[in-house]
Amino acid sequence: MKKSAKHREFIKKAEKISFDEEHRRKIRFNISKYDQSVEKGQGELYKNIELARQRSGQIKYRVINELDKYLIEFENNFLRNGGKIIWAMDAEEALKEIMKIVKKHDVSSVVKSKSMTTEELELNPFLEKNSVEVTETDLGEFIVQQAGQRPYHIVTPAMHMSKEDVAALYNKKFETPADMPPEELTIYTRKLLRKKFMNADLGITGANFLIADTGSIALTENEGNGMLTMSFPKVHIAIAGIEKIIPRLEDLDLYWPLLSTHGTGQLMTVYNSIISGPRKENEKDGPEEMYLILLDNGRTNLLAQERQRQALSCIRCGACLNACPVYKNIGGHTYNTTYTGPIGSVIEPFLEDFKTYKHLSFASSLCGKCTTVCPVKIPLHELLLVNRDYAVRNGATSFLEKQGMKMATKALGSRTMMDMAKGKTKYTFAKMFGSKAWGPRREFPHIAEKSFSQQWKERNQE
Ligand code: SF4
Structure with missing residues (x-):
């Protein structure tokens, strides 16, 4: 296969990290904890998990095939709720619009909750370059931000770090004791973040779901930082991919538990918020203005592929990453993309540039474990094969x-x-x-x- 520079870099990094025993030990340990709680959570909640997966997959696939209809319904309802919508074709357009809001509201400090869509935009370095202070408020994201790294995993950003690694990082950054236990590190972070929330001019979040029939966004998180991010500052920007739509409010009944049981093994994630526009006249909390950026950024390239478009059903639970033997060996950073593991290998070549990232679809043993664990029944290993076929037909071979x-x-x-x-x-x-x-x-x-x-x-x- 013709190799791009990214492909060569990928092989070099994968070769090195696969033999890093310490890295493997940490990942094995963290994923084994995950495996135990997922088995327990799914066993407790579902009598027939296959049926739940089938239903959720069917709903999402229908939405993807009628995306134009649902997006218009969502937009009308969101505007009726008092929010403002910005459509962005790509990262550049989204960043330009964010900058306009930053200038309009004279923003100098931003608090941000966990959002992979903002990672696509490389939002943090962009804001910092424009003299805006930005603070990640999810604990895992805060840790990787301090380490100057990208999230390692779409659900667990600091999965590759042990508690000793985090204590050493805080010691270097904040001069806390080098052996500070996790509970105290968390309390330290909490205090630090409270001040940031109080002083922030703008809050930026992602959105787990966009609910078409109510025009609301649904946010799921475990720390309450998402709620503080969107409700403390006067202005809230939510950024979501156009594929995040679900048709009805009642569908959350299906998706929230599927996301939590497959993502972390919890029966329900701790905080689940439904946000329908900015603060209304009779309400005490919430931002004065709310913007939603609906991002394409390559998603319509994926939508144009008859088979691979099914991958747009993904609810970003991270289960396929934890199941993947390749991911467990080479780790999240080796991919050098926003989305990693099996789902990343299917979608990234279309979100970015196919020629540059086609090698990811070949980095798989095709064991099919990813397909088995997916809550929305995306046939991931088959789509990897479809991508390979697409690569060969489009001149990938010498x-x-x-x-x-x-x-x-x-x-x-x-x-x-x-x-x-x-x-x-x-x-x-x-x-x-x-x-x-x-x-x-x-x-x-x-x-x-x-x-x-x-x-x-x-x-x-x-
Ligand atoms: S592809 Fe499926 S298993 Fe993987 S992150 Fe998306 S929803 Fe979860």
Whole structure:
């Protein structure tokens, strides 16, 4: 396959981190905790989890196929609630609009709750470059922000860090004791963040769901920081991908528990808010102005693909990442994309640039575990294959590779040609062309001296 610079970087990083025992230990430990609570949570809540998955998958897939209709319904209802909508084609347009709001309201400090959509925009460095202080208020996000890193995982941003790593980071950043226990680190962060909430001019959140029939956004979180982010400052900006729509308020009955049981194993996430526009005249809390940025940023490229568009049903629970043997070995940062793991490998080539990121669809063992755990029944491993097919049809392979494949197809399809050479000759030939792809760490498979068909013939003659 023709390799992009990102592909080469990916292989280099993956090669290094796969042999980092300490990294594997931390990930194994954290994912094993997750596995236990998911099994418990799903077992307690569902009599028939398959039925819940089927229903949720069907609803989301219908929405994706009629996205234009639902988006218009949502927009009309959101405007009626007093909110303002901004449609953004890409990250550049979204950032430009955010900057207009920042200037209009003379914003110098921003509090932000966890949102992968804002990661797509690289919002934090952009705001900082424009002299706006921005503080992540989700504990995991706050930790990776202090470490100067991207989130490692779409649900658990600091999954790759142990409690000792976090204590050492705080010691360096805030001069807290180097052996500070997690409870005290949390209290320290809480105090620090309270001040930020009190003084922020603008709150930025994502949105887990956009509810078409009420024109509301639904926010799900465990720390209450999302509620403070949207209600303390005078202005609230929510940023959401256009695929986040669900048709009716009642559908949350299905999606909220699916998200929590698949995301963390909780029966319900601790705080679930439904936000219908800014503060009304008779209300005490909430922002004076609320904007919603509806972001495309490559989603319509995905929508244009008849098979792969199903991946737009994703509710970002993170279950497929935790199930994936590749993710568990190479970790989140190796992907070098906003969305990682199986779902990232399916969607990122379309959200970014297919040629640059097509290699992600090949970074899979196709074991299918991701498909099994997905709460909205996205056939992830099949879509990875569809992406591979798309890559080949769109010129991903070099001239030599194509010729090699043609020759191999001809030879492997002909019994006479296959029996012309003996095992040793076949082995030498296969090794000459295939050893690079096979990699240096696996023993190249030996080929039997006589083929099965030769042995079968001989046996029957006997
Ligand atoms: S693809 Fe499915 S399992 Fe993976 S994050 Fe999305 S909803 Fe969860």
